[in-house]
Amino acid sequence: IRRITVPQIRARKGGDPIVSLTAYHAHTAAIAEKYCDFLLVGDSLGMVMHGMESTVGVSLDLMIMHGKAVVRGTKRALVVVDMPFGSYEESPAQAFRNAAKIMKETQCQAVKLEGGARMAETIKFLSGRGIPVMAHIGLTPQSTNIMGGFKTQGRDEDDWQFHIDDAKAVAEAGAFALVVEGVVEPLADKITKAVEIPTIGIGASKTCDGQILVMEDMLGLNDWVPKFVKKFGAVGAAIEDAIADYAEDVKSRAFPTPENVYKNK
Numbered sequence: 086i087r088r089i090t091v092p093q094i095r096a097r098k099g100g101d102p103i104v105s106l107t108a109y110h111a112h113t114a115a116i117a118e119k120y121c122d123f124l125l126v127g128d129s130l131g132m133v134m135h136g137m138e139s140t141v142g143v144s145l146d147l148m149i150m151h152g153k154a155v156v157r158g159t160k161r162a163l164v165v166v167d168m169p170f171g172s173y174e175e176s177p178a179q180a181f182r183n184a185a186k187i188m189k190e191t192q193c194q195a196v197k198l199e200g201g202a203r204m205a206e207t208i209k210f211l212s213g214r215g216i217p218v219m220a221h222i223g224l225t226p227q228s229t230n231i232m233g234g235f236k237t238q239g240r241d242e243d244d245w246q247f248h249i250d251d252a253k254a255v256a257e258a259g260a261f262a263l264v265v266e267g268v269v270e271p272l273a274d275k276i277t278k279a280v281e282i283p284t285i286g287i288g289a290s291k292t293c294d295g296q297i298l299v300m301e302d303m304l305g306l307n308d309w310v311p312k313f314v315k316k317f318g319a320v321g322a323a324i325e326d327a328i329a330d331y332a333e334d335v336k337s338r339a340f341p342t343p344e345n346v347y348k349n350k
């Protein structure tokens with residue numbers, strides 16, 4: 086197998102930090118995989134790429150379309166595709182049917198789904214039948230309508246045990262890794278210590294076994310980003326500068342230049 090494998094990611098528990106990003110397209114995925122162990126085709130693409138207000142409206146077909154693009158654009162990184170809201174919660178059988186469809190059509194190596202103890206039975210069902218599952222606990226964006234927005238979890242210590250139990254339940258059920266999103270730092274530390282599978286933090290803690298960010302956020306493509314994002318680039322500003330220069334050159338007929346036009350014989 087030419088790609089990084091699920092067992093290789095699983096074996097990184099407590100080792101060198103796992104580097105990962107979301108990826109939605111062939112071209113950016115090809116750049117990212119030079120540095121990332123795995124790429125996540127996150128359902129955040131509904132908000133980031135398609136202007137939706139939450140991830141609730143993302144369809145299976147949309148995930149498959151972007152999943153195909155990322156798999157085609159890459160050779161080395163493990164590719165994980167998010168299961169969208171409504172495609173897995175009903176029953177283990179529904180989850181298997183849709184996860185298998187994602188894997189067959191995109192050729193990705195694993196799927197991710199949101200939920201802790203309540204999804205344990207489903208995670209066991211899938212991982213026992215050839216589908217590696219990455220779990221996702223803490224702030225689970227598909228539950229935004231229950232939470233009343235994206236709310237950091239574990240601000241109240243009384244809630245910690247609930248999240249620790251979620252982590253243990255998904256690990257026990259056979260998840261190969263666990264995204265821990267939007268929890269207070271000491272809770273993320275406790276979760277990482279509580280399970281023998283790697284934790285992948287986002288808005289969590291540097292002690293997680295790996296980190297993930299939404300690529301567009303860390304690139305600086307959006308003006309506003311949440312506190313947990315560090316902007317490593319200013320790509321939005323770079324795009325705007327280039328487009329402004331282009332518009333100016335078109336209007337002044339400075340573009341196309343002699344090098345940009347074809348000559349006859």
Ligand code: KIV
Pocket residue numbers: 107125126127128129130167221264266287297298299
């Ligand atoms: O959809 C997504 O981008 C995610 C990551 C933020 C973990 O689930």
Ligand code: NA
Pocket residue numbers: 127128129167
């Ligand atoms: Na997601």
